Amino acid sequence: MQKILVVVTNNSRLGENGKKTGLWLRELTDFYHEVKDRYGVDIVSTAADRVPIDPRSLVAAVTHKQTRHYYMDDDFMVQLKKPLVPEQVDAENYAAIYFTGGHGTMMDFPDNTALQELTRDIYEQGGYVSAVCHGPSGLQNVRLSNGRLLLAGHVVTGFSDTEEKAAGMFKHIPFSLEQILKDRGGLYKKASVPMAACTVVSGRLVTGQNPASARGVALKLLDQLEATKQV
Numbered sequence: 001m002q003k004i005l006v007v008v009t010n011n012s013r014l015g016e017n018g019k020k021t022g023l024w025l026r027e028l029t030d031f032y033h034e035v036k037d038r039y040g041v042d043i044v045s046t047a048a049d050r051v052p053i054d055p056r057s058l059v060a061a062v063t064h065k066q067t068r069h070y071y072m073d074d075d076f077m078v079q080l081k082k083p084l085v086p087e088q089v090d091a092e093n094y095a096a097i098y099f100t101g102g103h104g105t106m107m108d109f110p111d112n113t114a115l116q117e118l119t120r121d122i123y124e125q126g127g128y129v130s131a132v133c134h135g136p137s138g139l140q141n142v143r144l145s146n147g148r149l150l151l152a153g154h155v156v157t158g159f160s161d162t163e164e165k166a167a168g169m170f171k172h173i174p175f176s177l178e179q180i181l182k183d184r185g186g187l188y189k190k191a192s193v194p195m196a197a198c199t200v201v202s203g204r205l206v207t208g209q210n211p212a213s214a215r216g217v218a219l220k221l222l223d224q225l226e227a228t229k230q231v
Contacts, residue, residue, distance in 0.1 A: 022052030101133030109138035152185030
C-alpha cells in the first residue's frame with residue numbers, strides 16, 4: 001500500500017502573549033478518515049514531543065461524532081503522542097505529503113528545512129503536495145532543485161486575513177498567510193463567504209482554505225492520485 005505523509009505542528013504558543021494553539025484536530029481527522037482505507041498514513045512533526053492540540057478545536061471532540069471517534073481511539077492518538085520527525089522519514093516511501101493546520105504551524109513550519117527538503121523530494125519524484133488552512137505556511141519557503149519557489153505560478157489558498165480577523169487572531173499571528181502566499185508568487189483564491197469550504201487543485205498542488213476544506217483536500221488529492229495510477 002502506498003503512503004501519505006501527514007505533517008502536524010509541535011508548537012503550542014502563538015504571539016507575544018503566548019496564546020494557546022496547536023494542531024486543529026479536524027484538519028487531521030477529516031483528512032485521515034477519507035484516505036485511510038486506500039493509503040497508509042504516517043504522522044510527522046517538527047519535534048518528537050506530544051503534539052499539542054488547539055483547545056478551541058477540541059469542541060469538535062464533543063460535538064462531532066467522527067472527530068470524537070478518533071479522539072477516543074488510542075491506536076490513532078498514539079501517533080500524536082509519539083510522532084515521527086523528518087529525519088526518520090524517507091521521501092521515496094510517499095505518494096503525497098499533507099500539511100495540517102492550526103495556528104501553531106505558523107511558528108514551526110516556515111523555517112523547518114528538513115520539512116522543506118521532504119516536500120521538495122516528494123514533489124520532484126512525481127508526488128503530490130497538499131495543505132489546509134494554516135498548513136500552507138509550511139510551503140512558503142519550499143524551493144525546487146532549480147531554485148524556483150514551489151508556490152510560484154500556482155493557484156493556492158489558505159486561511160484568509162478576513163477569517164483571521166473574524167476569529168480574533170489577526171493581532172496574534174506572526175504574519176499574514178494570505179499575503180505570504182501572494183508574495184511567494186501564488187495566485188491566491190478564497191471563498192466568497194468566510195469559513196466556507198474552498199479547495200484548489202493546481203498541477204500537483206492541492207490546498208484548502210480553512211477547517212471546512214480538509215475533507216475536500218482529501219477527496220481532491222485522492223482523485224489526483226488515482227488518475228495518476230491510471231496513466
